[in-house]
Amino acid sequence: MTSGEPLLEVRDLRCHLPGDHGVVRAVDGVSLTLGHGRVLGLVGESGCGKSTLVRALVGASAPGAGVSGSVILAGTDLTAMPPEARRAFVGRHVGMVFQDPMSALNPVVPVGRQIGEAVRHHLGLSRAAARDRAAGLLEQVGVPDPGRRLKHYPHQFSGGLRQRITIAMALSCDPALLIADEATTALDVTVQRQILDLLAGLAGDRGMGLVLVSHDLGVIAGRADEIAVMYAGRVVEHGLTRAVFARPRHRYTEALLGAIPRLDAPPHARLRVIPGAPPDLADPPPGCAFAPRCPAARPDCLAAPPPLVAEGPHAHACLYPADGAEITAGARRREGGDAG
Amino acid sequence: MAVGTLAAAPRARLGRAARRAAHLLAVLLLVTLAAAALVDLVPGSPAVAILGPSATPQQIAELDAAYGFDRPFPERYLDWVGGLVTGDLGRSVQSGRPVLATILERLPVTLEIALLAVGISLLVAVPLGVHTGSRVGGPLDRAVTAASSALMSIPVFVAGVVLIYLLALTTGWFPVSGWAPLTDGIAANLHFAFLPAVALAVGETPALLRLLRGDVAATLREDFVRTAATRGLPRRYILFRHVLRPSALPLVTMAAVVFGRLLAGSVVVESLFALPGLGGLALQSIPAKDIPVIQGLVVLVAVAYVAVNALVDLGYTVLDPRTRSR
Numbered sequence: 037m038t039s040g041e042p043l044l045e046v047r048d049l050r051c052h053l054p055g056d057h058g059v060v061r062a063v064d065g066v067s068l069t070l071g072h073g074r075v076l077g078l079v080g081e082s083g084c085g086k087s088t089l090v091r092a093l094v095g096a097s098a099p100g101a102g103v104s105g106s107v108i109l110a111g112t113d114l115t116a117m118p119p120e121a122r123r124a125f126v127g128r129h130v131g132m133v134f135q136d137p138m139s140a141l142n143p144v145v146p147v148g149r150q151i152g153e154a155v156r157h158h159l160g161l162s163r164a165a166a167r168d169r170a171a172g173l174l175e176q177v178g179v180p181d182p183g184r185r186l187k188h189y190p191h192q193f194s195g196g197l198r199q200r201i202t203i204a205m206a207l208s209c210d211p212a213l214l215i216a217d218e219a220t221t222a223l224d225v226t227v228q229r230q231i232l233d234l235l236a237g238l239a240g241d242r243g244m245g246l247v248l249v250s251h252d253l254g255v256i257a258g259r260a261d262e263i264a265v266m267y268a269g270r271v272v273e274h275g276l277t278r279a280v281f282a283r284p285r286h287r288y289t290e291a292l293l294g295a296i297p298r299l300d301a302p303p304h305a306r307l308r309v310i311p312g313a314p315p316d317l318a319d320p321p322p323g324c325a326f327a328p329r330c331p332a333a334r335p336d337c338l339a340a341p342p343p344l345v346a347e348g349p350h351a352h353a354c355l356y357p358a359d360g361a362e363i364t365a366g367a368r369r370r371e372g373g374d375a376g
Numbered sequence: 377m378a379v380g381t382l383a384a385a386p387r388a389r390l391g392r393a394a395r396r397a398a399h400l401l402a403v404l405l406l407v408t409l410a411a412a413a414l415v416d417l418v419p420g421s422p423a424v425a426i427l428g429p430s431a432t433p434q435q436i437a438e439l440d441a442a443y444g445f446d447r448p449f450p451e452r453y454l455d456w457v458g459g460l461v462t463g464d465l466g467r468s469v470q471s472g473r474p475v476l477a478t479i480l481e482r483l484p485v486t487l488e489i490a491l492l493a494v495g496i497s498l499l500v501a502v503p504l505g506v507h508t509g510s511r512v513g514g515p516l517d518r519a520v521t522a523a524s525s526a527l528m529s530i531p532v533f534v535a536g537v538v539l540i541y542l543l544a545l546t547t548g549w550f551p552v553s554g555w556a557p558l559t560d561g562i563a564a565n566l567h568f569a570f571l572p573a574v575a576l577a578v579g580e581t582p583a584l585l586r587l588l589r590g591d592v593a594a595t596l597r598e599d600f601v602r603t604a605a606t607r608g609l610p611r612r613y614i615l616f617r618h619v620l621r622p623s624a625l626p627l628v629t630m631a632a633v634v635f636g637r638l639l640a641g642s643v644v645v646e647s648l649f650a651l652p653g654l655g656g657l658a659l660q661s662i663p664a665k666d667i668p669v670i671q672g673l674v675v676l677v678a679v680a681y682v683a684v685n686a687l688v689d690l691g692y693t694v695l696d697p698r699t700r701s702r
Contacts (some may be wrong), residue, residue, distance in 0.1 A: 076541045096606050127608015139599035144696050146622045153617070191696040205607070 041111050043095075043213060043259040044070040049105035051085075057318045061101070062088040062161030063319075064269035066105075070219040072212070073243040074236055075236060077260030077277065079253055079292070086249050087268040090217045094130055095122045100333070110212055130156040133235075135218040139196035143188040147174075148186025151205050158209045164214070173204035177234060197225035200234070207238065213245040214238070220255060232259055253292055257281065265289045268315055268325035270341070275350035282361050285352035288326045289331075332356050400682045407539035407678035408460065411671040412453040415445055424470055425665040441473060443469065443668070460675065470660070475672040478657065483676075485555060486653035488565075489645070490638035492573035493580060494631055498575070501584040501627075506615050508585070509592025509623070510560065517589075524582030534577040536648040543571060553650040574641055574651040586631055591623035598622075618619050621695055628691045636684040640677045 051063040062085045070076050076248075080086050091097050091109055095114060107114045114122050134140045142150060151173055152166030161169065167186060174182035177200040179193075185274040190198055199219065206214055214222060216235055219349045232248075236259040239246035248256050256263060263280045265273040265288065273286040284290040312329035315321055321328060323338035330337065336354055344353040396524035418425050423439040440446040441467070444455065459484060461467060482674050508517040527535075544552040550571045556564040595601065596619060604614045639654075646655035661669040 089651065094606055096602065123605065124608040126607065130606075132606045133601065134603060136599065140603045142600040142604070143698055144620070145618065151607060153613075155607055156615070186437050191698050202603075205603075 041074045041075070041108075042069045043110055044068070044247075046093065046110075047106045049089065049092055049107060050103065051088050051097055052102040053088070056317050057316075059271050060317045061320060063092055064252055064317075066266075066269075066271050068271065069265060069275070070213075070245050070247070072245060073239070075246045075259055075261045077155045077240055077246065077256030077261060077263045078247055078249045078250070078254075078266060079256055080266035081251055081314060082318075084266045085317070086251075086266055087217055089266070090132075090215055090247075090249055093215070093228075094122045094132065095119065103232055105285075120144060126156070127154060128209050129212050131209075131211040131214040133199070133202050133206050133214070133216040133219040135221050137202045137222070138190060140202050141198060143190055146187050147193070147201050151201065151208050151215075154205070155208045162301040169208065170204070173207055174201070175206045176207070176238070177201070177305065178230075179204070190270075195223055196230065199223060199227075199231055203231075203234065203238070203274075207242075210242070211244065213247070215247045215249065218250045218251070219248075221252075223252070228255070234257070253296060255335075265284065265292065268316055268320060270305075270353065271327070271344060271351075272326070272354070273352045274344070274349075275352075279350050283350075284352065285347075285357035286326075286354045287330045287356075287358055290358045332358070392689070396646075398685055398688075403678055403682050404675075405673060408457055409453065412449065412456055414667055414674075415452065415672060415700075416449060418667070421445065422667055439469075442499040450655055456564035456671070465672040468661075468669050469502045469666045470669075472666050477656070478669060479672050479676060482652055482654050482657050484558070485520075485651055486639060486646075486655065488558075488569055489576065489642075489653065490574050490635055492569055493638055494635045496573055496577040497581040497584050497634070498627075498631060500581050501588055502620070504591050504626075505585045505588030506620055509589040510596060510611075510615055512593050512618070520585070524585055525645065527578055528567075528582040530578065532575060532579050532642065532646060535643050536572070536645055539571050539575050539578075540648070554649070555649075555651050568649075572645045572651060573646070574646050576638060580638075584627060584630055585632070588623060588627045591626055592619055595619045595623045615645045624695055625692060628695065629688055630693075632684045632688040634680045636677075639680045639684075640673075 043288055046066055046068040049066045050061070053060045053062050064085075066085075066089055068076070077224050078086055078089070086096070092101070092103050094304075097103050103115075106113070109126075112125065114126065141147065148167055148170045151170035152161075152163075154159050155166045155169055157164070157373055170186055171182040174185060179185055179197055179200050185193075190201070193201065203219075212369055213233070219235065220231050225229060232255060236248060238244065253263075254323060260277050262275060263277050264271050265280070265286065267286075267288045273280060273284065273289045275285075280289060282292065283293070284293055288310075292310075294308045295310060310329060315325050315328065321338065323336075324330070324333070324342050325338055327333040327337040334356060342353045344351050344356050389459075417590050421440070422443075422445045423436045424431060427435055427439060435493045443525050444452055456466070456580055463476055465479075468478055469475055469524065471478070505701075508514075511517055540552055544550045554568055558565045579592055601614060601618055603616050609618075628656045639656075642653075643649070643655040643659050647659065654676075657669065658673055660666070661673070
């Protein structure tokens with residue numbers, strides 16, 4: 037893969053799912069760019085469209101989903117490929133790790149075979165070579181005694197080891213991009229940390245792009261180079277991790293950061309929560325989706341969804357962003373008026 | 377076995393073997409009691425039933441003495457079970473030959489037809505079940521569903537007659553009836569065995585197929601199937617490697633039940649094709665009130681059922697590693 041272009045480029049990706057009360061706009065115009073070897077944290081609360089976005093990225097959307105926009109992986113436009121070819125291409129170049137390792141593993145197939153099967157199909161390795169590779173991968177992800185463990189079944193491993201096995205599966209074809217969708221959510225806190233360190237370490241060692249999807253900013257903070265915050269099917273803020281933490285611009289990001297419990301808070305202080313609930317994606321509000329919960333919302337926030345506007349490497353979709361709000365808001369109002 | 381490393385596994389396996397043995401004993405006790413009671417259940421005296429209304433009292437007394445029909449139940453039962461243990465099932469009233477030899481002579485025919493019928497059913501049901509289960513509502517699925525409803529409602533003698541007409545009378549590919557034992561060579565043997573086995577399979581295949589279809593459709597909704605798909609594995613590979621095995625457990629149970637049922641012998645098919653099997657033996661023995669033979673057949677069927685169930689247990693541990701440690 038060449039290095040001139042970004043590893044992953046997503047343009048105006050939409051995924052609309054059929055629902056009981058009309059079409060659910062689960063992903064509604066997401067654009068993202070990820071460089072080679074970069075770690076992106078994709079954050080948002082449950083139901084904001086993170087997982088739907090991930091599925092749409094790899095062409096595994098639910099049947100009946102209306103998907104539009106383009107996904108370009110290292111110069112190859114996936115959305116222009118026929119479905120079977122796309123599945124094979126994504127399977128070869130993108131590794132996926134999911135939330136629940138037990139249900140992601142076939143209970144009646146030995147783990148060695150599950151790790152080696154993709155290698156045999158995509159790289160044409162012999163049975164013996166695939167087994168050796170599977171043993172090597174198990175060793176890399178920290179499963180002790182890999183040679184013997186290859187023959188074991190998923191139920192014979194602990195939760196943390198199972199997730200290590202699914203990571204070995206995801207790495208088996210040496211992917212350029214690894215997507216971990218809530219990969220540590222189902223695990224104990226101590227195991228969570230080990231798995232995150234493992235993922236970040238593997239991405240660094242292999243020069244592999246990594247997308248960490250989580251509802252938990254704390255999970256992502258220390259490992260991601262950049263952060264994209266999703267709300268109601270859109271990316272509302274995207275920037276370098278340090279910049280987003282130091283100076284969140286979107287009011288939703290600000291509220292999310294404020295909701296993280298702090299060790300230096302006085303004892304028995306109430307945890308801050310975001311009042312209200314995310315909007316119904318089958319019937320989203322006409323303006324900014326966060327406006328009904330936003331402390332800084334003004335009447336024009338309710339008119340139309342604000343576009344994602346870049347200020348250098350830091351982009352946000354807020355008319356009255358936090359920190360220096362007045363100046364930017366004025367500039368934005370004029371921009372909006374010209375465009376509209 | 378990999379699970380042998382877990383401390384609890386051998387004890388669990390032993391416990392299961394003990395349960396299985398207790399189960400076998402309970403079944404055998406009930407079945408032998410019922411079989412022995414047959415003598416008392418025949419209206420009037422069995423000897424009268426066998427000899428007919430014109431029998432003299434002396435003839436009846438002789439027969440009663442020869443077969444012990446006049447002895448009290450507990451004595452008769454213990455005597456019969458004692459014989460059972462040593463392989464002596466008594467003698468046929470009709471032919472005077474040992475019951476065990478009579479049954480063993482006919483068992484291979486029924487066994488072979490039953491095995492062939494189950495084999496043919498699975499050969500058709502597995503690929504079609506996997507395919508229709510993976511494309512529920514597709515054109516092939518609808519065609520197969522319609523065809524299997526039709527086949528399920530065809531009585532086995534109609535299937536047999538149609539098969540004989542089409543594949544034996546009209547084309548001459550297969551013999552109309554009769555039997556060649558395996559000692560005549562496998563080709564001659566299969567030539568005779570094929571049509572009766574197909575006639576039985578016609579009735580059994582649809583249920584097996586639809587069972588597998590439903591389980592395949594359910595397994596396809598599992599997460600591990602979707603993850604296999606995101607890894608870009610070919611569809612056919614996913615179906616046969618990841619979907620079939622977890623979906624096959626109910627199929628194995630059902631196929632075993634079918635096999636157990638066919639082992640008792642199909643009276644209809646054996647009559648239609650003039651096969652010297654157990655079904656034919658039962659057909660001769662029941663009207664003739666040949667109680668020792670009937671008792672032998674009952675015990676054989678019971679043992680076969682228990683044995684088949686033990687095999688299913690074994691099949692489960694092969695198909696699903698999770699059952700090994702339990």
